[in-house]
Every structure is written in structure tokens, then in C-alpha cells.
Amino acid sequence: MTYRPIFRHPIAAAVLLVPTLAVLTAFLYFPAIQSVVLSTYRSNLLLGTRAFVGLENFRAIFFGPQAPAFWQASIQTILFALLVTGPGVAVSMVLATLAARPITGGRFYRIMLIWPFALSPAIAGTIFLFMFNPEVGVVNQVLSALFGIKPRWLDDPALAFVVAVSAAIWKNLGYNIVFYLAALQNVPPSLSEAAEIDGAGGIARFFRITVPMLSPTTFFLVFTNLAYSFFNVFGLIDILTAGGPVGGGIANRTGVTTTLIVKVFRDGFGGSSNMGLAAAQGVVLMTIAVLVTVGQFRLGGRSVHYEGA
């Protein structure tokens, strides 16, 4: 269907559209260009010095002295994103599907599942920091009473990674479930009922009907969850582990919860104030973001089930 425009005031159109275009140009496009420019400079935040160095920053992170820490952070970023997105989205889909059923207390369940929508990464980090405190946290108080053990959750690399992933999943459950519940309102119950009459069991109905019907939402949520674990999770990590603790073996070049966004922050605004190096890593992160989005839309176009149009 085409919609015939009804107004022909070029000046009015410009006045209404330009604010959006101006803000996007000045605060998104231009900084993106500046990030690329700065990645070719040696630039110190505190000293204010700037010198053109070509691709030196990229050489340093890919092959030079910064390479081991950079690669470690990259692998950790990918692992973190996959562990947060996969289980987080899957669990949310199951819970939303169950809570959307016409059961006694359904409304109560739905409210109790979506309130974490209001949680922020920083608050999730703060609460988990206390819960997993080795001495006064509730987790170790329970464990030491029951089994006499007190793991140092946030000092042990493997445990710290697991705690950070768990906190990140917990924080995003409400968000995921809200979108699934909204989508489930649009799934006609007749479909499921027809399948039931045909003798399809609950599990078959879930995989044959619910999962395909929810695929546009899943597609959207996988994308937003990946973006969340790449970027927004910074506040959670900054408060919970500040990027630490440094791992053992091959993971000994930087903290195990230092994802790329944490590394960009610490290299650029932390001790060394090396903005050029931070910019180079930011450009890599930006490239990953673009690739993930493009890949998502390519993949999504084929496998997503759209109802009607």
C-alpha cells in the first residue's frame, strides 16, 4: 500500500525534520568519524597531546604489545555476549509462554516476571556485589552454614565471570519477558487450540507454533541482547568487578570480565589516558556492532516467520 503525502510545505518539512537530523549528525555521525580519526593519532587525554601515527594503534592491538590483552578481551566479549543472550532469551521465551496461558493467577505471575524491566545494570551490579561479598554476602553465609565453604566469588576468575553473566541475565529477564508477553497477545489462541485438537502435545505445540510465531520478537531480542551485552552492561561490570580479576594461563593479560567496552573506557579514561588506543578498539567494537546487525538482518530475513504482510 502506498500513502499519498498530504502536505507540500518544503519549509515546514525542513523545520520539523532538521532538529532530528542535526542532533544525529552532530552527536552520532560526527563522533563516529572522530573515533576513526582519533584511532590514527597518539592522543593523551590528560596532556592534551596529539600526533598522527597512521595505523600504529591498530598494529599495537592486533600484533603489538597490546595484542594479548586485546584478543583476550575480544574473546571474553564474545563469550559473555553469547552466554547472556542465548540462555537469557530462551528462558524468557519459556517463562513468557507459560505466564501468558489462561491460568489461575496469570496476572500475578506476569507482573512478578516483568518488574525487573525497571532494573538498571548498575543496580544489578550493586546488589550482586553485596550478595556475593565473600564475608557478609548472603550467598557465602548460606554456603558456609550448610557446607562450611566460602568461595571468593569475585576474586576467582571463573566464578567472577559466572557471577557477572548471571547478574547480566537476571537484569535483562524483565525486558525480554515484556516483549514476549506483548507479542503473545497477538498470537491467536485458535492456532494452538486447533493443534491441540489435532493431538499435538504441549511440547510440540511450543516448538511448532509458539516459537515460529514469536520469531520476529526473538529476532529483535537477540539483537538487543547482544547490544546490551556489548555496551550497556558496562555499568554492571564497572560496579561488580571493575573488569577484574586477572585470569590464569592464557587469560592472564587482563581481567576476565574486561570486555571490549570496559577496555575502551580503561585505556582511554583510566590510568594511561591513551585516547588513540581506546579509539582504535572502539572502532573495532563499532565494526563488530555493524557486522552483528547486518548479519542479524540477513539471517532474520530468511528464518523469521511473519504473519500476513
Add this chain to the structure above:
Amino acid sequence: MRHRKDPVWVHVVLSLAVVVIAAPVLFALIKATQSRADVLSPSLVPGTAFLENLRIVWRDQHLGRYIANSLWIATMVTVGKTILSILAAMVLVYFRIRFKGMLFAFVLFTLLMPTEVLIVGLFDMVSLSPPDSVGEFLSWLLNPRRVFLEPIPFGFGWTNTYRSVVVPFTASATGVFLFRQHFLSIPRDLGDAARIDGAGPGNFLFRVLVPMSANTIGALAVIQFVYVWDQYLWPRVIIRDDARQVVQVGLNLIIGVGEGVYWGQVMAGALVSIVPPLVVFIALQEQFMRGFALTSDK
């Protein structure tokens, strides 16, 4: 509707999920009510020190200040984004302009540029001192080599201002996208009727589009308010004056204050800072669910 008995296992799974999801906040709530000695003990019996904890964290540790800052910032951004997005989407749907597809693509493409990755480029531009004269600015702007290939020599000079965390966020690809989708689903007869009536863009906007967009406005307001309220990295970088800091970074400052951490107060603070987005979410929940359900699969 209820034509069969609820399976027990559904209740078991849902109850378990509800408990697990609520547990961290319940724990925080109990600890927020305990006195300083009890907080460190394994006791999970609610105490009576909540108001005392809250008073200390609110006044002595400036939580009240941080929350006021965040409320102001989140409100400004939410209102600004809603207005700019509705206007831009209106142009993209109802105005006859050239390069419409390209302009929409230009807006949509910014979805690939989260502010977090741009902090390095954004920082200089927002923090450096403004140019001394218009002439200096123009000579920079008209020299493509300096604009595209060199680090910017001056900026807005907005360090430590609310503007630094408001203005960059007043435009929104998500907002334009949602409103555009919604406008496209409004029956075209309405637009035709408006044209026959000779209504101008202003009349059409306020008489037709805004009243018909309550759900989309509500959905967008919830998303944007929560998004801005949760902002952490950019304020942490650009705002160095603690009195202007936002609540999320403020929590980190509260944890970091003094020798030992006063967990009871920190938990009281964390819980209070969940309240504003929760209120916005509950108030606009219906619009949110409807506004989003309408557009999500179109």
C-alpha cells in the same frame, strides 16, 4: 476461557521463577531495613532501620541530589525525544519531500552507533572549549580535510553540565521508526479527510496524529525514560562534578565512600533508585504493551 485444569507443573515452574527473580531484591530490601550490626550478620529478619538508612544515604551521601539530577535529565530527554521523533516521522510519512528514503535510512543507520562506542569521539567534541569566534568555526567547517581527517580543535564546552547528557540523546532512530510504523498503520482516509478539510500540518498534528498515537507515545516514553535513567558510561566520563552526577554513577560513589561499605544504606539507595522507572513503567504499562504489540510484527 478456562476449559481445562491448570497443569501443576506450570505453577511450579512459574512460582520458582518468580522467587528466583525476586530473591536478590528481597534480600536487598531486608538488608536495607537492618541496623549496621545486623546487616553484616547472616540474619534475614527485617529490622527497623530502613528510614534511618535511607535518611543517611539520601542526605549525607547525596542520593537525593543524584535522583533529582537523573529525574530532570530523564524527563528532558524523554520529552525532547518524543517531540523530535513525532515531528520527524510526520515529515517522513505525510510530507512530499525529496530523498525521503535516503533520509529515513540516514536516521535508521544510527541504530548501529550506540553512544557507548562513541564516547572517545564524543568526549572531545562535548568537552573542549568552544571556538573563539564564528569565523574560526566557519573556517574549520568549510575545510573538509580538517573536518573529516583531523581531531576536532574545539567543542561545545559542556563538561559538568546537564546539557552534555541531554542534548546528544534528544534524537532517536527508535522513536522515528516506531512513530513512522504507527503513522503508516493509521487509515489513509484520515489524511485525505484532513486534506479535504484544508487542515494545515499543525492542525493535523494536534487534532489527528497526537490523539491517535497515545499508545506509541506511551511505549516510547517508557523505553526512553528507562534507557536514560539507566545511563552510566557517558555520565561517568563527562560529568566530573559529583553534585551534577546521575543516580547510577552516584550508586558507585556511595559504595566507594569512606572505609567499610555501609551495605544497609547502599541497599536502601539502590532500591529507592528503582522506584522512578518502576512508577513510569507501571503508569504506562497498558500503552506500552499495546503500543509495542501493534508494531513489533509489522
